[in-house]
Amino acid sequence: MKKIIAGLFISLDGIGEAPATWHFPYWNDEMGAAVGAIWSRSDTMLLGRKTWQELASYWPHNPEAEGADVMNGTPKLVVSSTLDNVDAWPNSTLLEGDLVEAVAELKAGPGKDISISGSLTLTRALLRAKLVDELHLLVHPIALGSGTRLFDGGEHIPLQLLSSTTFTTGVLHTVYAPA
Incomplete structure (x- = not known):
């Protein structure tokens, strides 16, 4: 059975919104290898609408950028109740039906x-x-103070730590699984 592997850049205070505005000073080869390891294990990307729109505004227009072959060539499934089409980024398809049922079927x-x-x-x-x-949480050594957090105060989600690695930039790469 396939695994669903979620990778996020987050701040010390749990904010994952708009990482393009704060995360790049921490990018290095260590982080590139960690992100690359996730991509090498997958053959499909699952993206929410906002993330898809942000990525689609860059990657199809920058085919020479490092990583563009993976970003543009990998099939992308987009979860959205508001988009009519995802033609702006090749290899993108709207995920139809109930999210939980569709993802369980994909797995x-x-x-x-x-x-x-x-x-x-x-x-x-x-x-x-x-x-x-x-x-996979790539926790950056910065507190942003405001923005959308990964955990929004909803229900308890028990997790178990599988590994943690500290990069030279101070970024902590933690890997969790359901407990």
Whole structure:
């Protein structure tokens, strides 16, 4: 069975909103290797609407950028109740039907794992539905004070720490699984 692997850049105070505005000073080869390891295990990306729109505004227009071959070439499933189409970024498809049922069906299908990048609302919903198998948090040494948090005060989600690695930039890469 495939795994759902969610990877998020978050601040010390749990904010994962708009990482493009604060995370790049911490990017290095260590973080690139950690993110690359997730991508190498997956053959499909699962993205929420906001994350898809942000990524779609960059990647299709920058085919020479490092990582563009993976970002543009990997099939993307987009979760949205407001988008009519996802033609702006090749290899993107709207995920139809009930989210939990559709993702459970995807997990049971053939192929490699499915990765989620960012997509706080989507990740939160799949954690609550117990469909996330690994949660990779790249915790940055910065407190942002305001913004959307991964955990929004909803129900308890017990997790178990599988590993943790500290990068030279002070970023902590933690990997959790459902407890």
